Amino acid sequence: MFSARQLATRPYAVAADFCRIFNHDMNRLYLLAYLLTGDHAMAEECFVRGLEDSTTSNRVFREWAESWARRTVIHNAIQMVRPRPTDRSVSRPDVRDVTDAAPIAAVIELPAFERFAFVMSVLERHSLQESSILLGCSREEVMAGRDRALRQIGRAAGVSRESAPRTGGGAAVRRAAAQHLAASA
Numbered sequence: 001m002f003s004a005r006q007l008a009t010r011p012y013a014v015a016a017d018f019c020r021i022f023n024h025d026m027n028r029l030y031l032l033a034y035l036l037t038g039d040h041a042m043a044e045e046c047f048v049r050g051l052e053d054s055t056t057s058n059r060v061f062r063e064w065a066e067s068w069a070r071r072t073v074i075h076n077a078i079q080m081v082r083p084r085p086t087d088r089s090v091s092r093p094d095v096r097d098v099t100d101a102a103p104i105a106a107v108i109e110l111p112a113f114e115r116f117a118f119v120m121s122v123l124e125r126h127s128l129q130e131s132s133i134l135l136g137c138s139r140e141e142v143m144a145g146r147d148r149a150l151r152q153i154g155r156a157a158g159v160s161r162e163s164a165p166r167t168g169g170g171a172a173v174r175r176a177a178a179q180h181l182a183a184s185a
Contacts, residue, residue, distance in 0.1 A: 013065035015055040021069045022051045029073055035119050036077035038108045049076040074120065078134060083112040085141040106156040110149050117145030118153070 022029060029050065034043035050073035060068045107115060113135075120131045121142060128139040135142060 011061055012059040013062045013068070017062060017065050018051065018054040018069060021066055022047075022054070025066070025069070029069065032070060032119070032124070033073050033077055035104070035107050035123070036074065036116060037081055038112070038115065042077075042080055046073055046076045046080055070124065074124070074134065078116070081112050081116070083116040083135060085113050085137050085145060087112055103157070106153045107149075110152060113141075114145045114149040114152070117142050118149035121146045122150070 026047075030043060030047050033046040033050070034040065037043045037046055050069065053072040053076065054065075054069050057068075057072070107118065110118065116135060117131065120126045120134065121128060126134070128142050131142045132139045
């Protein structure tokens with residue numbers, strides 16, 4: 001198909017690049033899918049759809065392939081869950097098989113919209129604008145959902161407003177929540 005030299009010099013990612021990315025980053029991509037969907041079966045389907053979409057989608061530059069793979073997982077999770085700012089239903093996940101499940105459960109137990117707003121804007125570092133476009137809502141709704149998620153995760157982790165630093169308190173809570181989740185992943 002392609003020689004080693006052709007693979008190294010081509011500007012666009014091919015299916016083999018995405019297969020390598022999904023294989024190499026399987027745990028991280030699955031965790032992303034699970035944090036967004038809140039369900040193991042849906043996360044698995046989201047992961048597989050993300051791989052399929054990545055390998056058959058429009059051409060992307062090789063340098064963008066990893067972020068494109070993450071984006072396809074996020075896009076599929078949005079299509080599957082359809083989170084809306086007005087939906088306050090809460091998942092009740094089975095996290096018994098997850099090591100150090102408390103931080104993951106704190107995210108999974110968020111209402112769907114807050115979970116998406118938190119994962120996308122805090123953990124994945126999407127801008128409010130990008131998150132709002134992907135979720136089909138306003139920046140203010142994403143910000144409000146993210147803030148509600150941070151408060152709930154902070155309460156679950158035992159972080160109160162009083163214990164957060166006075167300057168940059170929101171940023172400090174975001175960092176603590178993200179570090180707490182990253183350490184358990």
